[in-house]
Amino acid sequence: MFGRKKQPSAEAVIAGTTPIADVVARTTVTIVGQVVRMQSQSAVELPSLVVSIKDSSGTANASWTGRRSLGGIALGRRVIITGVATRTSGLLTFVNPEYELLL
Amino acid sequence: MIIVGCGRVGSSLARQLTAEGHDVVIIDRNTAAFRRLGDDYSGRTLTGIGFDRELLIAAGITKDSAVMAVTSGDNSNILIARVAREMFGVQQVVARIYDPRRAAIYERVGISTVATVAWTTKRILRAILAQQGSVDWTDPSSCYHLAERRITPSLAGHSIESTGANIILINRSGTAQLPMPSTVLQEGDGAHVLGTTEQLEDFDRLLASKQGGH
């Protein structure tokens, strides 16, 4: 069968990153993906921001405690996340990771 | 201006800021510490724990306050900084952290820290006043100034070139980087800007603009 040559994804172009599906929990990793969901918890005493990031292999969550929003983080934005994640019920979550916004 | 910790640095900050005409409250757990302020100190003092919400309210904290956490304990300073920022929405917060490794980590929860070995009153003042139109250096033969500014949410997500400003150095999470025109700015970045008075004013306007956009 003829197949189309697969274009390298924009994510693969950034060296040193790991596809979400390959991330080993509790190791320091860098992932890159697009913000697909944002949940802001505005309770006065417990503000938090949970962001879902998706790459071609899966989805991960990044959660920031004590903030309701982060400048530049919005649906559709591509970000690089570096941190240590837990994997609970299959879902990868980073708490207060380092982030870098991409255009 | 709320200062927590009336040690050498805190008392010095309090004296300097009142001398400059600012409205200052200094907090310490120990009333005896206020002796360092001297008899001619014209600000307020408050005895208690700096991360206690009721105490901060009594100190008159609002989101427009400036809070300097300069106690002798890193952990207290972090707690004070987070309570001020997260509970009371204070934007201008600086925490003095002795341990530089810890400082980088706390920058990630959005706290501006001052973690140099030789932190001084001057350094802390510059950090806190960086929001208020100050200038660090002026070239004597031209009209160029160098100023440090904290990037606000309004400029987060914008590339440096899109701002039109000449940002020569970015301080992010404790590390300094030489940026490219395409570098994307983030909330909390420490940006060193070179420009004329007008250019700096334009940049300050951008920082203050409410349009968050993306």
Next chain:
Amino acid sequence: MAEELSKFGHSIFIVDNDPKAVSRTTTGNPLVTIILGDGCEIDTLTKAGANDADVVAAVTGDDEDNLVVSLLAKQEFAVPRVVARVNYPSNEWMFNSMWGVDVSVSTPHLLTALVEEAVAIGSLVKLLSLDHGKAGLNEVTLAPQSPAIGSTVANLKLPRESAVVAIIRDGHVVVPAPDIVLLEGDEVLVLATGDVEAELGRALIGPK
């Protein structure tokens, strides 16, 4: 805590910054390792195995330290479960996900909460066993027919090896000074050694 937990087969690392405390605590238990260091430092936590730990318990006598350790454990090491001790109830509001705390334990609060748990009015309930079961903390809510109502604490006919340690009235803790008069609905906490439950019952509940 470490000795207790090791009985379940867990391996425990204890971190303490006080050299005297560390040298004082020797244990022949191969499952328990003691490390001298500041638990708020990444290097110390790494040495204590935070990278693989299932649980980090921040149980110092300092709330600020406990909060910072918890944050580091959650943020830098992705520890699945973080338990922290609250020393001052006025700080309790911070012991939550804001600082990476999954479970907080506040000893001062514990007693009040245990008592608030629907406890049958009029009967003696044993809340805690202390001192290897030799002493017990008991609670009774005074029912209308209790002989203790209207009596001062000093005049209660309590058995010798017992003492009223607290009275909970309308959600507040009342210190049991000798001249405090007991009222219907008071939740009376009594610490007693020995087998004195029958006597306590007669004094606080009424004749059987």
